[in-house]
Amino acid sequence: MKVGILGTGFGAYHASIYKKLPSVESITIFGRNEQKLFGLRGELGVNTTTEIDDILNDPDIGLVDVCLPNRLHCEYIQKALAKGKHVFCETKVCETMDEAAAIRKAELESGKRVFVDLFIKFDPAYRLIYDAIQQNLYGELKAIHLKRNTAAVWGKLGFDTIVTNLMIHELDFITWILGMPREVAAAGSSSNDREACVSALLTYDGVMVELAGSSMLPKSYPFTVGYEAIFEHGALHFYEQSSNEGTQQQLIEYTPGGKSTIDLPSVNPYEESIKHVLDCCVHGSESMLSMDKASASLQLALDIKKLLPG
Numbered sequence: 001m002k003v004g005i006l007g008t009g010f011g012a013y014h015a016s017i018y019k020k021l022p023s024v025e026s027i028t029i030f031g032r033n034e035q036k037l038f039g040l041r042g043e044l045g046v047n048t049t050t051e052i053d054d055i056l057n058d059p060d061i062g063l064v065d066v067c068l069p070n071r072l073h074c075e076y077i078q079k080a081l082a083k084g085k086h087v088f089c090e091t092k093v094c095e096t097m098d099e100a101a102a103i104r105k106a107e108l109e110s111g112k113r114v115f116v117d118l119f120i121k122f123d124p125a126y127r128l129i130y131d132a133i134q135q136n137l138y139g140e141l142k143a144i145h146l147k148r149n150t151a152a153v154w155g156k157l158g159f160d161t162i163v164t165n166l167m168i169h170e171l172d173f174i175t176w177i178l179g180m181p182r183e184v185a186a187a188g189s190s191s192n193d194r195e196a197c198v199s200a201l202l203t204y205d206g207v208m209v210e211l212a213g214s215s216m217l218p219k220s221y222p223f224t225v226g227y228e229a230i231f232e233h234g235a236l237h238f239y240e241q242s243s244n245e246g247t248q249q250q251l252i253e254y255t256p257g258g259k260s261t262i263d264l265p266s267v268n269p270y271e272e273s274i275k276h277v278l279d280c281c282v283h284g285s286e287s288m289l290s291m292d293k294a295s296a297s298l299q300l301a302l303d304i305k306k307l308l309p310g
Contacts, residue, residue, distance in 0.1 A: 001278060004055035005029045006076060007067030008036045010090055014065050017271050019044050023278050030055055052076070056083045063088060063281055070165070074099040081110040086281045088115045088274070092164045093294045097302065100295045107291055115277045115287060116294035118172040122272035124264045125238045125251055126173055129229050132236070133177060138255070139232025140206065141177075146170045147212045149224040157215035158193040159308045164301045167198065167213040171304075172297035174211070178204050180296060186307035191216070200304045236262075 003018050005011040008031035018024045028047040031037050037048035055061055056079055064080040066073055066089040074094040080087045093116045094100050107114045120126050133141055148166055150157070157166050174181075181202035190196035195216040202209040226239035233256065240249035251262045273289060280287045287293075 001062045001281060002026045002058075002060050003028070003063045003065060004058065004061040004085075005065040005067060006052060006055065007031065008033060008040065009067060011065065011067035012036075012040060013270070014067060014274065015040065015044055015046055017268075017274050018065075019046070020271075021275065021278065023282065028055055028058070028061065056080060056085070059084075062086060063277070066090065071095060074103060077103050077114060078106045081106045081112050081114070084110065084112060086112045086115070086277075088117065088277045088289075090117050091168050091294075092298065092301075093291070094298070097295070097299060100291070100298055104291050104295065113280065113287065114291040115280065115289040116291065117270070117273055118169060118289055118294060118297065119269040119273040120169040120173045121176060121288050122267065122269035122276070124267050125240070125249070126227075128251070128262070129227070129236065130177055132229075132231070137231075138234035138236075141229065141231055142206070143208045143210075143230040144174075144227060145210045145212075146173070146227045147214075147225065149212075149214045149217055149221070151217045151219045151221050151223075152195050152215050153219065154215070156194045158196045159188060159190055159198075159305070159310050160193065162188075162196045162198055162213055162215055163200075163305045163308075164298065166215060167200075167211060167304075168297055168301055170211050170213075171300045172293065174202065174209055175296040175300060176293065178207060178209070180300065181209070184300070184303050184307065186304045188308045189216075190309070196308075198304070198308065200307075202300075 002025050005015055015027050018027050030049050030052050041048050064085045064087050066076050070092055073089055077087050181204055183203040186200040188196055188198040197214040197216050200211045222241040222243035224241045229236045235254040238251045251264055253260050253262050279285050
């Protein structure tokens with residue numbers, strides 16, 4: 001399959017993954033920065049262009065990967081679909097539920113498919129919870145606490161964007177394993193429009209979910225994700241910290257029989273997401289990254305955002 005990528009920010013990282021996959025015949029990247037494009041041509045051996053239409057109008061390109069600013073996602077997803085392309089889009093997929101509905105309508109009318117890079121389903125630590133629920137390994141899930149903390153290095157992550165731009169992956173995970181909650185409560189704290197701390201409480205029948213996200217940490221603080229999942233007959237505790245010094249992670253299982261460390265396989269969830277998209281495009285496989293699933297997590301994110309100050 002031939003792939004076109006819109007954007008040279010995170011699109012450059014996507015290109016480095018596509019480049020390793022034998023099913024990808026060629027890669028063309030759109031960008032406006034000639035110097036950056038020159039570097040990508042030399043580093044990855046990809047084709048580049050400063051005209052988006054070169055990608056949209058190329059009949060041989062079967063998948064368009066949208067890594068443009070969020071506000072442009074809806075427009076260019078629809079344009080790519082109208083040109084007969086499958087679409088893989090970075091998060092967040094769009095800004096509003098009206099935009100989500102428009103994308104879904106365009107997808108159905110085009111006969112092509114939209115995939116959204118909600119990659120957490122391919123992270124072995126989170127997949128373990130899904131499998132534990134499906135296989136009833138520890139009895140029923142009773143509570144789960146999830147967190148995602150970062151320094152203010154990813155652009156604005158105040159009340160207006162922290163839930164949709166940072167916490168969306170945890171929300172996607174929760175809607176994947178539990179569906180939409182019966183009740184939603186949220187609170188937050190912030191000192192400016194770039195940083196915030198948010199805590200959300202989601203209530204399901206028999207299960208309590210707490211999500212915490214923060215962008216108010218100092219730059220010396222490592223990017224941190226983690227969870228504590230409490231079952232009837234056990235618990236799982238996971239944390240991962242990433243910094244310039246590398247990544248540390250640990251997953252501990254607690255059962256009536258004792259405590260043990262679970263070794264996680266070395267898997268890049270971004271790479272697994274892209275492999276999944278290509279497989280779905282070629283073989284028509286059921287998608288774990290569908291627009292319907294992305295719409296559910298976006299709806300929940302917007303519900304939480306409404307409950308925050310300002």
